[in-house]
Amino acid sequence: MHFTFIFSLSLVFAVVVVKTQTTGTTTTTWDCCEPACGYAANLSPGATGPVKSCSQSNGPAASGAQNACFASGGNLAFSCSTFQPIIVNDTMSYGFAGHGNTATDNCCKCFQFSWTSGAGIGKSMIVQAVNAGGITETDFDIYTPGGGVGDYNACTAQYGAPSGGWGRQYGGVSSDAECSQLPSSLQDGCHWRWQWAGGDVNEWAITYQQVNCPSELTSISGCTPALI
């Protein structure tokens, strides 16, 4: 019937509009923990993985390694230093992030966001979700060294960081100059926040939507989500 057709069409239109206008926020993290998406049981439906985790010296984690945020001893799994942001050009970076509180909803999916507040207005990122938890459902907790250890800290075990991590426990270092406190292998990703994004990044507003992952990200993480 004519009426039914119009009604269905408007429903489809409404769904599309909601999907393209999701609003959220960005925060920062670098806790050195094995990411939640490093556990095969946490992958989103159809994803192949899990996300790689690393040894203390950033080689591949050994078989049977335990998450360094919840275990101690000789065979520990950490975040990989390759999860630092990647600058594509002046207005686009790729990277990795925690997203939402339910790992199985998001693990290994990619999202594109654009900042609508803060110094990052006009800049965008495509991030792959490698972690979840401790944030709102619409937050992206961007992996950037010196971004704050948050609730758990393996950076003292991996790099000898201060017991509360570098800088603030939540938010991390407070200036570009403080990036000099980090090991040299992590400094580029620390400078990314202050020099490329232009500031603290914490609580800046965004709009975002899910996108298919660039191979630059899946080749680093080792995890590929179902196509959208």
Ligand SMILES: *[C@@H]1O[C@H](CO)[C@@H](O)[C@H](O)[C@H]1NC(C)=O
């Ligand atoms: C930056 O890179 C993105 C992704 O490749 C591209 O879409 C965009 O046009 C580039 N912008 C500039 C200013 O080169």
